[in-house]
Amino acid sequence: MRDQAHTKQSLNHGRTTGFLWSDALGWLFSLRSMPVLTLLAFLGPVLAGLISTLLPAFGYLPVIGGEELSFKPWAELFSHPALPQALFNTLTSGLAATVISLILAIGFVSAWQGTKSFQRVRTILAPILAIPHSALAIGLAFLIAPSGWIARLVSPWATGWETPPDVAIIHDPNGLSLILGLVIKETPYLLLMMIAALDQNEANQRLCLARTLGYKPVAAWIKAVLPVIYRQIRLPIFAVLAFSLSVVDVALILGPTAPPTLSILVLRWFYDPDLSYRTLAAAGAVLQLLVVIGSISMWRLGEVVLSNISKQWLVNGRRDLFEGLVSALSKWVMKLIITAFFGSFAVILVWSFTRRWRYPDALPSVWSTQSWGSNLYNLFWSGGTTLAVGLASSVIAIALVVACLENEKRRGKTAGTGALWLLYLPLMIPQVSFLFGVQIVTIRLGIDSSWLSMIWSHLLFVLPYVFLSLSDPYRCQDDRYVGIALSLGASPARAFWRVRLPMLLRPLLFALAVGFAVSVAQYLPTLFAGGGRFSTLTTEAVNMAASGNRRVVGVYALLQALLPLLAFSAALGLPAFIFRNRRSLRGI
């Protein structure tokens, strides 16, 4: 409507200022504007949200009478009894999860790259990436809790535990189960990121060369390949670090409770009925951001130190590096991760069909479909919302990304690393640090708890992943196909729609599935943008995970895990079907 009005206006004034208007409009709807528009749609809310968090952190919150800037919230924050331990928990769990995941991923790739088991593991790991963190955390909790499936399987015959052992396994004060949950999810991510980086770096040639010089696999990989590909995996590592330091849903399900991690503490303060907690919460949210920035800087510093120390070591000529140990250990750990993943999935499935399952029975004594039947209506609603928001946000993301990439192609320019950093920004800024601000902004704009704000807030997190998975195949596509179409007389648009896109169907669908999976997993954005009126499978599952009825939680977690898996199978299966008579496009 508004566009029409603008067009009309520009027509009316065509003689005097016409060319300015049409220029502006032409730019607005041209491909050239897309990168700028995309960044605006995407960074605008993040920045607005950050500012709306920053002001209250310094006491500026007129609605509760705070009209002057002060450090009072900070004084309150630092004198809060729970803060030191919460900060400690946050740092230890976040750093440990990142370091362990990275070591595991490097260990496995270095020892097993190029083997058959490597290929097998690669295919098995893909679904772990697809399912939401929270679904995995719920399954893991059902598995390893003192009354979990593992304890049930070995009790009482092997352990003598007639009743579950009185030890804190999940919600443990040191955050060990939180670390475990994060490691299971992040190791495959880093592994796949490394594999992607390997393809771009002539890593195989370097590896071959090192091997012909007599280096054993692990030493060859770590000395000859890792230093080259590290630049490519740095941003993913930072994303993992930032995520692990500020995660909310997994920490709610597995993390320590007394006190919890900083992000949970901040969330609690934001939800306190006493409004004066708002400034404290805002200060906490800013502290959360500082924690992430600080940790990333520390990591960067560590990189520099490590690369200086290792310079000598890299060229000392030793041909082996704990070869046997690394290959055995990494394979064993990878098997454990895969077992934990499938075990979590299975235990969710079993609980969702349970009526009565008493400890220490190994399996339910009474099965039933009551948990599915009685939740049908609600499953339909929250499942429908999940599907709608997921599809809408990932389709919009695809459209924006394709527009940006096509613009690149036509102008012959590629976005630099700066743009990549901007893209990673929403993944690195803790969600609690800007989503509260985003909520205030959406209330001001009158679009809170609407589909618009839901889809938009999901888009913030969907877009980077869609871009990351689509940019390489798009940039690598052979432009001669389009060139031939153009030379045969097709217009650029026709060449784009009839040649470029169909040939990219496989990566497009894959990126769509990635975006969908990311959207399904969003907990905090749904909570804030949805204003409580929208519930998705993830918000239902996480909220109920606290309530403890494992049967119903199982139902939601299972569906939450199944939707992205289905999306991925469709993304892989459809091109195979559509291109069944086009071998090189089939992709499988």
Added chain:
Amino acid sequence: MVRKSIGLMALAAGLFCSLIAQTGWAQSSDNWTDIKARAEGQTLYWNAWGGSERINNYISWVGKELWDQYGITLIHVKVTDTADIVSRVLAEKTAGKDSNGSVDLVWINGENFASMKKNGLLFGPFTQNLPNYALVDVDNKATTTVDFMVPVGGMEAPWGMAKFNFIYDSARVKSTPNSITELLAWSEKHPGSFTYPSPPDFLGSTFLKQALLELAADPTILRAKVRKSTTFESATAPLWAYLDKLHPNLWRSGTQFPVSSAAQQQLLDDGEVNIQLSFNPGSASSLIKSGELSPNVRTFVFEKGTIGNTHFVAIPYNSSSKEAAMVAADFLMSPKAQARKQDPEYWGDDTVLAIDKLSAADQKTFAAIELGVATLSPQELGPTLLEPHPSWMERIEKEWLKRYGQ
């Protein structure tokens, strides 16, 4: 005492009048048929605690009935902590969103009601317009008109009665404690087999209040608003001394607490603990029926009585479906809805209605409800203790967090 209650009444009456004057609503359109007509076609967002599957199912049933009878679309917004709603409505008021608020009906009582009422976040008084309100047992069920010592003043409609009780596994527990001090002795003898959800979970808070009421030197001061820190400190000193002794004998030695009442129920079912807190005398029986607890569980209460209260539904001031909200509140108090609610098959929550005010047929329906093996009779349930003033709980929750490390 008498003077105090007259003062309270005057206060309530004053509030009542000022609110009527403020909204100007109650006199102008109290015609019930009018309200019903306007309610038709409205969408009702009901924010209600969503942690129990049975209660969620009951609310879905209410949704079906409201649609069939009144053409109202009910959407249950599941909430983990009702304080979130107070915060949300407050945020909307501060952002100037005085109509089309995101909440139309809220399941509420106690501190959250007090907070919303105090901050002018509620619509009303409205209960006098609801036909079924006449059936409520306001004479014998005092908590239907005074919510945690705060006069209701027609700002919330009673929905159900709750009474603090304990569920235990009779296969593992032979003799049950009879008072809060006996509970300490019992847990010293059976370390690790009792716990309570960490406040602000309402059951955890209620456990603390029960302990406070039994341990306080002078329980009557708990009924008034706590004003001075010294009063608070001296009145609660026995409570902290008690908890310091109790905690080492709790599950996980009191270093960890279940996060919610339902998490605690899973602990009982898994045999990690042997006693669970409950606020609903019928819940043990219904949990047996749904397969969530073992057939061996039974209920017990303390000899000198346990805390009881009423839970309500209220309407935020900026709701745009106030008519639908009133129709829903009225339906929730109807004999049909209340009888289903009392049946342990569906929920097992005690009715707010006076049975003798009902028609003969409705009385028969109530009499026919089978309360279940684990439900105590009204006589066995013992006396009902009144909740302390909410100002106590706010302070106790904060102090608890400070002392026990959250």
